[in-house]
Amino acid sequence: MNGPPFDDIAGQSSGYPLDALIADLGDIPVETSPAVVRRRSRDFFWYSPILNEELSGKSADLIATPRTEADVVRIAGACARHRVPLTVRGGGTGNYGQAVPLAGGVLLDITELSAIDWVKPGIVRVGAGAKINQLDAELALKGWELRMHPSTKRTATIGGFVAGGSGGIGSINYGGLREPGNVIAARIVTLEETPRVIELRGEAAQRINHAYGTNGIITALEMPLAPLWRWIDVVVAFDDFLDAVAFGHRIALADGVVKKVLAPVTWPLPSYFGALRPHCPDGRHLLLAMVAEPSLESFKDLLAGRGTITLETPTDDSPGKVPLYEYTWNHTTLQVLKTDRSVTYLQCLYPHDRLLEKAAQMRSLFPDEALQHFEFIRFNGNVTASGLPVVRFSTAERLNEIIRLHEDHDVGIANPHVYTIEDGSRYKKAEADQLGFKYEADPFGLLNPGKMRSFAARTN
Amino acid sequence: MNGPPFDDIAGQSSGYPLDALIADLGDIPVETSPAVVRRRSRDFFWYSPILNEELSGKSADLIATPRTEADVVRIAGACARHRVPLTVRGGGTGNYGQAVPLAGGVLLDITELSAIDWVKPGIVRVGAGAKINQLDAELALKGWELRMHPSTKRTATIGGFVAGGSGGIGSINYGGLREPGNVIAARIVTLEETPRVIELRGEAAQRINHAYGTNGIITALEMPLAPLWRWIDVVVAFDDFLDAVAFGHRIALADGVVKKVLAPVTWPLPSYFGALRPHCPDGRHLLLAMVAEPSLESFKDLLAGRGTITLETPTDDSPGKVPLYEYTWNHTTLQVLKTDRSVTYLQCLYPHDRLLEKAAQMRSLFPDEALQHFEFIRFNGNVTASGLPVVRFSTAERLNEIIRLHEDHDVGIANPHVYTIEDGSRYKKAEADQLGFKYEADPFGLLNPGKMRSFAARTN
Numbered sequence: 001m002n003g004p005p006f007d008d009i010a011g012q013s014s015g016y017p018l019d020a021l022i023a024d025l026g027d028i029p030v031e032t033s034p035a036v037v038r039r040r041s042r043d044f045f046w047y048s049p050i051l052n053e054e055l056s057g058k059s060a061d062l063i064a065t066p067r068t069e070a071d072v073v074r075i076a077g078a079c080a081r082h083r084v085p086l087t088v089r090g091g092g093t094g095n096y097g098q099a100v101p102l103a104g105g106v107l108l109d110i111t112e113l114s115a116i117d118w119v120k121p122g123i124v125r126v127g128a129g130a131k132i133n134q135l136d137a138e139l140a141l142k143g144w145e146l147r148m149h150p151s152t153k154r155t156a157t158i159g160g161f162v163a164g165g166s167g168g169i170g171s172i173n174y175g176g177l178r179e180p181g182n183v184i185a186a187r188i189v190t191l192e193e194t195p196r197v198i199e200l201r202g203e204a205a206q207r208i209n210h211a212y213g214t215n216g217i218i219t220a221l222e223m224p225l226a227p228l229w230r231w232i233d234v235v236v237a238f239d240d241f242l243d244a245v246a247f248g249h250r251i252a253l254a255d256g257v258v259k260k261v262l263a264p265v266t267w268p269l270p271s272y273f274g275a276l277r278p279h280c281p282d283g284r285h286l287l288l289a290m291v292a293e294p295s296l297e298s299f300k301d302l303l304a305g306r307g308t309i310t311l312e313t314p315t316d317d318s319p320g321k322v323p324l325y326e327y328t329w330n331h332t333t334l335q336v337l338k339t340d341r342s343v344t345y346l347q348c349l350y351p352h353d354r355l356l357e358k359a360a361q362m363r364s365l366f367p368d369e370a371l372q373h374f375e376f377i378r379f380n381g382n383v384t385a386s387g388l389p390v391v392r393f394s395t396a397e398r399l400n401e402i403i404r405l406h407e408d409h410d411v412g413i414a415n416p417h418v419y420t421i422e423d424g425s426r427y428k429k430a431e432a433d434q435l436g437f438k439y440e441a442d443p444f445g446l447l448n449p450g451k452m453r454s455f456a457a458r459t460n
Numbered sequence: 461m462n463g464p465p466f467d468d469i470a471g472q473s474s475g476y477p478l479d480a481l482i483a484d485l486g487d488i489p490v491e492t493s494p495a496v497v498r499r500r501s502r503d504f505f506w507y508s509p510i511l512n513e514e515l516s517g518k519s520a521d522l523i524a525t526p527r528t529e530a531d532v533v534r535i536a537g538a539c540a541r542h543r544v545p546l547t548v549r550g551g552g553t554g555n556y557g558q559a560v561p562l563a564g565g566v567l568l569d570i571t572e573l574s575a576i577d578w579v580k581p582g583i584v585r586v587g588a589g590a591k592i593n594q595l596d597a598e599l600a601l602k603g604w605e606l607r608m609h610p611s612t613k614r615t616a617t618i619g620g621f622v623a624g625g626s627g628g629i630g631s632i633n634y635g636g637l638r639e640p641g642n643v644i645a646a647r648i649v650t651l652e653e654t655p656r657v658i659e660l661r662g663e664a665a666q667r668i669n670h671a672y673g674t675n676g677i678i679t680a681l682e683m684p685l686a687p688l689w690r691w692i693d694v695v696v697a698f699d700d701f702l703d704a705v706a707f708g709h710r711i712a713l714a715d716g717v718v719k720k721v722l723a724p725v726t727w728p729l730p731s732y733f734g735a736l737r738p739h740c741p742d743g744r745h746l747l748l749a750m751v752a753e754p755s756l757e758s759f760k761d762l763l764a765g766r767g768t769i770t771l772e773t774p775t776d777d778s779p780g781k782v783p784l785y786e787y788t789w790n791h792t793t794l795q796v797l798k799t800d801r802s803v804t805y806l807q808c809l810y811p812h813d814r815l816l817e818k819a820a821q822m823r824s825l826f827p828d829e830a831l832q833h834f835e836f837i838r839f840n841g842n843v844t845a846s847g848l849p850v851v852r853f854s855t856a857e858r859l860n861e862i863i864r865l866h867e868d869h870d871v872g873i874a875n876p877h878v879y880t881i882e883d884g885s886r887y888k889k890a891e892a893d894q895l896g897f898k899y900e901a902d903p904f905g906l907l908n909p910g911k912m913r914s915f916a917a918r919t920n
Contacts, residue, residue, distance in 0.1 A: 121690060122718075122754030143603065147716075174715045181716030181758035202761035224716065224754060227687030230581060253841025255634045256607075256641030256684065258582075294582030294684060298641035301662035353813075381713025383841050 016084045016105060018061055024078035028071050031063040040089065041107055045097040047333055048344055049393050050417040055097045060087060060107035067112050069189065069197065069219045076195040076217060079106055079446055086191060087448040088213035090129060090160025093152035095330060097419040098164035098212045102450040110159055113219055119144065122225050123184060128159025128218040133317060144225040147174040147182060151329035154317060158221055162186065163213045166414075167386075169261045169290065169325045170226065171377040172252055177209050179378075184224055188216035190441040198441070206432035212421050214452040215438035229292040231260055233324035235276070235311035236303065241266045241285040243306060245359050245374060245385075248287050250302060252376035252383045257299055258292035263328040265373040266363075269390060272336045275322045279311040288324050290315055329388060332373050336390050344393045346370070346403065349412035352384035358411055359385070365405060368392070387411070420453040476544045476565060478521055484538035488531050491523040500549065501567055505557040507793055508804055509853050510877040515557045520547060520567035527572050529649065529657065529679045536655040536677060539566055539906055546651060547908040548673035550589060550620025553612035555790060557879040558624035558672045562910040570619055573679055579604065582685050583644060588619025588678040593777060604685040607634040607642060611789035614777060618681055622646065623673045626874075627846075629721045629750065629785045630686065631837040632712055637669050639838075644684055648676030650901040658901070666892035672881050674912040675898035689752040691720055693784035695736070695771035696763065701726045701745040703766060705819050705834060705845075708747050710762060712836035712843045717759055718752035723788040725833040726823075729850060732796045735782045739771040748784050750775055789848060792833050796850050804853045806830070806863065809872035812844035818871055819845070825865060828852070847871070880913040 022030055031037060041059040045051040066072045079086045085105030092099045101107055113127035116135070119142055126135060132153045136145050148170030150156050156165070162183055167176030177183055185201040186208050198216070200207060208216050238244040244264035252262050264287050270280035280286060287307065291299045293314075300309070317323040327335060333345040350358050363372055370389035377386050391402065396417075403413050418424045421434070438447070438455050445455060482490055491497060501519040505511040526532045539546045545565030552559045561567055573587035576595070579602055586595060592613045596605050608630030610616050616625070622643055627636030637643055645661040646668050658676070660667060668676050698704040704724035712722050724747050730740035740746060747767065751759045753774075760769070777783040787795060793805040810818050823832055830849035837846050851862065856877075863873050878884045881894070898907070898915050905915060 120754070122752060179716040180714045180762055181718075181755055184754075184757065202757060224758075254640045255838045255841060256639040258641075292582060294580070294644075295641055297644065297662060298684075302640050378715045381715060381843050 016061060017082050018084070021078050021082045021084050021106070022062070024081070025064060025075060028067070028075060029065040031065070032061070037061065037063055037107065040092065040109070041099075041101055043092045043094045043097060043099040045095060045100060045419070047095050047330070047337065048417045050396055050399070051097055051419055055100050055419060058100050058102055059104065060101040061104050063107045063109055065109040065112055069113070072108070072113070072189045072217055072219055073195045073197065075106065075108060076189050076191050077193060080191050080193045080195070080444060083444060083446065085446050085449050086217075088163065088217055090157030090163070091131065091152065091155045093150070093156045093160065094164040095416055096164070096212070096424050098160070100419070102419075102448055105446070108217065110219075111157060113159075117220065123222055124225055125220060125222045126158060127220055128157065130158050132156050132158055132161060139225060140228055143228050145228045146170070147224055147226045148177070151325050151331040153325070158223065159218045162209055162221055163211065163218055166210055167377060168329055171375075172259060172262055172383075173226070173378065175378040175380070178206065181224060183209055183221065185222035186218050187220040188218050188441060190216060191446050192443060203432065207434050207437040209432070210421070211434045212448065212451050214421065214442065214447045214455070215434055216441035216447070229258060229260075231290045231315040232293055232296055233311060233313050233315050234289045234291055234296075234299070234309060235279050235324070236287040236289070236307040237281050237284040237310050238287065238307045239284060241363070241372070242356070242360055244285045244287045246356060247303065247306060248289075248374065248376055249355060249383070249385075251289070251299060254298070254302065257302070258295040259299075260290040260292075261288065261325055261328055262376040263288040263373055265327070265332065266371050269332060269336065269371050269373060272339060273327055274335060274338070276311075276324070276327055281308075281310065288328055290324060328373070329375055332388060333390050342393060343390050344399070345388050345390050345416065346406070347414040347416050348387035348389065348406055349379065349414070350374070350385045350387060351410050352379065352382040354410070355385055358409065361409055362387075362389075362406065362411060365409075366402065370402060420451060422453045476521060477542050478544070481538050481542045481544050481566070482522070484541070485524060485535060488527070488535060489525040491525070492521070497521065497523055497567065500552065500569070501559075501561055503552045503554045503557060503559040505555060505560060505879070507555050507790070507797065508877045510856055510859070511557055511879055515560050515879060518560045518562055519564065520561040521564050523567045523569055525569040525572055529573070532568070532573070532649045532677055532679055533655045533657065535566065535568060536649050536651050537653060540651055540653045540655070540904060543904060543906065545906050545909050546677075548623065548677055550617030550623070551591065551612065551615045553610070553616045553620065554624040555876055556624070556672070556884050558620070560879070562879070562908055565906070568677065570679075571617060573619075577680065583682055584685055585680060585682045586618060587680055588617065588622075590618050592616050592618055592621060599685060600688055603688050605688045606630070607684055607686045608637070611785050611791040613785070618683065619678045622669055622681055623671065623678055626670055627837060628789055631835075632719060632722055632843075633686070633838065635838040635840070638666065641684060643669055643681065645682035646678050647680040648678050648901060650676060651906050652903060663892065667894050667897040669892070670881070671894045672908065672911050674881065674902065674907045674915070675894055676901040676907075689718060689720075691750045691775040692753055692756055693771060693773050693775050694749045694751055694756070694759070694769060695739050695784070696747040696749070696767040697741050697744040697770050698747065698767040699744060701823070701832070702816065702820055704745045704747045706816060707763065707766060708749075708834065708836055709815060709843070709845075711749070711759060714758070714762065717762070718755040719759075720750035720752075721748065721785055721788055722836040723748040723833055725787070725792065726831055729792060729796065729831050729833060732799060733787055734795060734798070736771075736784070736787055741768075741770065748788055750784060788833070789835055792848060793850050802853060803850050804859070805848050805850050805876065806866070807874040807876050808847035808849065808866055809839065809874070810834070810845045810847060811870050812839065812842040814870070815845055818869065821869055822847075822849075822866065822871060825869075826862065830862060880911060882913045
């Protein structure tokens with residue numbers, strides 16, 4: 001294969017025939033202002049001080065904004081013919097540098113591909129660039145909602161979520177995107193001189209899930225839906241963090257109680273919680289929960305006074321509001337980073353059969369250095385917890401040691417301080433041949449070269 | 461306490477002052493024809509040859525049919541004053557003799573208490589005598605359905621299900637009735653000279669769940685609802701029974717695939733399957749499944765050709781139709797009993813963490829004597845299987861040995877060959893003080909005396 005010189009992916013990309021490329025794009029909107037392009041070549045990788053160092057200089061050369069799938073085909077074909085890298089960007093809310101072009105070239109902004117093709121009972125077909133929040137608002141009119149969304153729902157796109165995310169609010173019911181049935185189909189455009197449009201259905205669609213957009217440009221998705229509930233944001237305060245974990249676990253296991261998120265959060269994390277701060281008593285640990293209104297009585301019944309409810313209000317993520325889920329998952333880290341730039345985080349998966357024991361063990365290993373919060377999820381059909389501890393950063397060596405200590409104690413880590421799929425994904429990946437599909441959909445290795453490490457290794 | 465002479469509960473009940481009782485009932489419909497009363501004093505206890513011997517002669521003296529809760533209060537007060545036993549009957553579909561009066565007296569037919577009080581999003585409040593099938597038909601008009609129902613849905617009442625059942629179709633999603641949140645509230649009338657009407661909410665409502673109507677007369681229930689799906693009955697044929705179990709388990713664990721029942725059934729049980737027989741290939745083992753229409757593609761995707769789909773049709777339980785769920789749970793036994801009266805059954809609970817291993821083990825222990833079928837359920841938040849093997853009956857000793865061998869291998873048994881709550885319930889019971897509540901709601905011990913053994917023991 002005849003690829004561009006990616007050996008030095010940190011170098012300048014001025015070698016690309018950009019003028020010829022732009023000429024081939026016709027009337028497709030193109031942005032070349034360096035300030036704008038540099039700004040939009042970033043995502044939330046800066047949560048990691050290590051990635052912040054490694055990725056902060058990376059930028060595309062231009063942004064192309066397709067209005068239709070035909071535009072995508074035209075851009076993909078031009079990039080293939082001119083051997084110019086292409087990196088897909090949705091809302092730019094990833095933390096692994098998913099939207100950061102490692103080797104310059106074109107940044108493909110998919111946010112205009114946002115139309116809903118159709119909604120059937122239990123399924124929506126929608127453009128990959130649809131904002132999740134807007135999509136859910138449309139679905140609500142018909143009595144449906146997405147099964148799960150990231151904490152970045154208000155800015156993320158559905159395509160970016162499927163390409164770069166793994167699960168989130170709702171995963172306590174349906175597991176992650178990697179579980180069978182959670183992505184019904186994906187339509188992708190290949191990066192070839194004459195691009196093809198391929199429909200991947202069922203398990204085949206898992207090839208592009210969590211592949212960071214490196215093995216095909218997703219233009220549309222068929223996503224399964226959940227029946228809409230009226231959700232109530234509930235905050236419960238506990239004296240002991242492990243009581244918050246145990247109660248959250250109890251509710252997570254209570255199949256008769258309908259919920260969407262359950263996140264125990266250790267003090268002092270709530271001291272950083274901006275608008276929620278008045279509902280966070282000093283020194284107390286929280287359980288943040290979204291509970292379906294008709295299950296609220298059962299929720300309180302099980303609580304039985306062991307904690308104090310400090311907030312109970314319908315979930316509202318309309319403009320100007322801060323829904324409770326924006327204090328969970330990696331938004332917890334963001335809330336702290338707003339005032340303290342010295343922290344970072346990890347992504348943990350706890351073993352389902354020793355959850356409380358391991359939570360206590362990790363807490364005692366890093367009492368102040370890794371501030372715990374968990375998000376209960378289903379994983380392979382079992383209730384367990386994801387953990388995204390907020391870590392006080394000292395050195396890369398210590399961070400790696402913390403990772404190793406977790407793993408030594410059977411707590412899985414998806415390392416958010418690396419930028420390749422292979423190094424970071426681990427347990428998040430589905431059992432699908434993402435690499436094999438890249439050879440089919442991106443034979444020149446132009447989709448953000450360097451991001452799927454194992455592919456680059458074979459072509460260099 | 462001054463109770464009637466129940467020491468000889470097998471004896472005649474002619475000692476009761478029935479004329480005085482009837483006089484106190486005013487215009488409440490009363491049936492005294494011995495043939496009718498005897499026929500309606502039976503339920504499906506005859507699935508057990510042991511219970512068939514023990515219970516077949518039992519009968520009430522009369523049937524009273526309240527039209528309102530006020531009628532129930534009047535009947536309960538009269539029974540208390542005259543010290544006449546009272547046994548509540550719904551659809552009479554139980555298998556533990558739940559509706560069989562052990563000491564004669566009044567059979568209380570609750571089927572007229574069938575009105576729906578209201579339907580709110582996610583909750584219905586309804587009279588205890590409502591037929592489940594009719595209730596679900598009403599709920600469907602508003603986009604809801606009950607979370608679970610027994611295989612006897614077309615004849616059972618909601619009150620009978622809560623008082624005498626434990627779970628069923630839908631329990632793969634919500635667990636059994638004993639799980640928190642699955643019975644929201646129960647309204648009961650006490651058996652006292654001046655009866656009280658008590659509202660039990662939340663965990664308190666568990667006191668009357670699976671108590672066989674012995675600690676209060678349920679007049680109304682608040683039940684949680686599930687969003688309505690369009691269900692598809694699917695039959696898959698496998699060469700190997702354990703493959704059917706393994707695939708069922710895979711789907712049970714797949715949180716992204718929406719289903720309502722998953723029942724692997726060993727050959728030759730399908731040879732007895734009446735209307736379904738044309739879809740049951742000779743010598744092959746089945747998985748009977750109800751799958752939500754939008755999840756059907758994912759279901760087939762996971763099947764990946766390992767089994768053959770022989771039926772795929774929308775669930776239809778309207779009159780004249782036989783829905784697929786009438787071949788699952790204890791309807792499997794019934795299908796066999798229609799042509800072979802020599803069989804009986806057991807009720808097993810498999811350990812969730814060794815499910816496939818134990819299924820294989822029990823199969824090898826009783827290859828022809830206990831014909832297996834499983835129903836996957838959630839239990840305490842874990843996916844596991846209930847099993848209701850159809851057992852070729854020889855002697856009571858051998859039956860008890862089979863029970864013991866299951867228990868010795870960590871397969872739990874709820875013994876369906878005993879008629880007291882205490883002996884039969886075991887894992888089905890909630891952690892609620894049913895006995896304590898009986899002292900409050902039935903101080904004279906008149907609610908089917910002998911059925912709650914531990915109460916009788918304290919008063920005699």
